[in-house]
Amino acid sequence: MEIKKGLEDVYVKETEITYIDGELGRLYYRGYSIYDLAEFSNFEETSYLILYGKLPNIYEYENFVKSLRESRGISDRVKEFLKSVKKNADPMDVLRTAVSIMGLEENTHTYNVSEQSIINLISKFPTIISYYIRLRRDLEPVEPDTSLSHAANFLYMVNGTKPSEEEYKAMDVAMILHIDHEMNASTFASLVVASTLSDIYSSIIAGISALKGPLHGGANYEALKMFKEIGYIENVEKYILNRLANKQRIMGFGHRVYKTYDPRARILKAYAKLLAEKKGGEIKRLYEIAEKVEEIGIKHLGPKGIYPNVDFYSSIVFYALGFEPEFFPTVFASARVTGWIAHILEYVKDNKIIRPKAYYKGEIGRKYIPIDSR
Incomplete structure (x- = not known):
């Protein structure tokens, strides 16, 4: 089975x-x-x-x-x-x-x-x-x-x-x-x-x-939290290497289907960069952190087929457009x-009710004991 x-x-x-x-x-x-x-x-x-x-x-x-x-x-x-x-x-x-x-x-x-x-x-x-x-x-x-x-x-x-x-x-x-x-x-x-x-x-x-x-629509929220936690570009390498050493995920990296760079992430990176240049300040700093995370992440994870996914740069795009992180999944x-x-x-159009099976591995034929005897 x-x-x-x-x-x-x-x-x-x-x-x-x-x-x-x-x-x-x-x-x-x-x-x-x-x-x-x-x-x-x-x-x-x-x-x-x-x-x-x-x-x-x-x-x-x-x-x-x-x-x-x-x-x-x-x-x-x-x-x-x-x-x-x-x-x-x-x-x-x-x-x-x-x-x-x-x-x-x-x-x-x-x-x-x-x-x-x-x-x-x-x-x-x-x-x-x-x-x-x-x-x-x-x-x-x-x-x-x-x-x-x-x-x-x-x-x-x-x-x-x-x-x-x-x-x-x-x-x-x-x-x-x-x-x-x-x-x-x-x-x-x-x-x-x-x-x-x-x-x-x-x-x-x-x-x-x-x-x-958080493993689906909440992943971009987690990516932005990571960028904010890093704080400044000079902290990136130590932060990422520490996470990798402790076998922790790099948020916004990896996808079950993509074994290379997510095409959606490629497109969104360009818009994240554009918004960072236009808005400056915190958005620019977060974008620069994200770029550095990407560089170090790909160096260590790329050979394993783990690259940035759509959540990586969408987090910066949504934030730059005025959405609080907790609203990212709603967007x-x-x-x-x-x-x-x-x-x-x-x-x-060709409907069939979705009803998968579960493989039973418990006991069979257990004797029922009345509650006052348990």
Whole structure:
């Protein structure tokens, strides 16, 4: 009996959504290179591609963008919930519960994904997240601006000012890079629920719950904590060598699929550098620390196939754009929700309930003893 811990290398479905070449460090969405999409596309167009399998024509694109922009607002019930939450609550718990309320409002009972449900989930995640960010800062929430793109509006609602072109592009690219990544833990969690023919909101809540974990969506938070703990570039070598000597992980390094440099990390490094140069101060210092960590980490771990992953530089990009570290997983979720939905739609076309086996190794035939004789 071979038990594959973590279901490593176990295939659960065929897909036409995402292809990863872990040996060469390549990533494709629906056959398009992630490098091309990051350079030429935007979050809305890439979301359409992921969901519907093709790049939209101008009519399809404009209708999709219009639907997203017009659906950004959240209900009074969701707003009241967000106002009632303690300021030290885990942001992923807040997002998860707000999505539950959305499901209640839509009154979904069984699997029946409407186009409006898809639009609502993608468009409202940033509004929920930014609303709670503002409340935690003792600031008035900013309502969505329908004249702005998805990424630009997200930053506007968080910071209260319209982003610069550099900030918008960094946010937009970061969201493209987080839209999907094949059969990761949160996508699989979403599929397990969807395979029972439960409703779309329940499936997405499962994805959020899995993404909350520090080994998945919380890894970029841990990477930034490491950079801050190092403090200054002259401390990097001693810090990293000490962690390696004690067999501790270098946060933001290593990936189960990639055996070389994560292509998403390559792209985000350029935007982290751009933002560091524009903003200076702490952001520049953290970027310089990250570069040094990368240099020393690759020297010692590269021969083992361990390189920077997407979390390494996304932590600096998100921080530079105005997000507190504890909100990084929610930003991840605001992009990944598109991928979750796409995989759910693909799986249930030929649905089979996901029900693996566990190999029993306990005793058989134990004699029951009444409680007063134990």
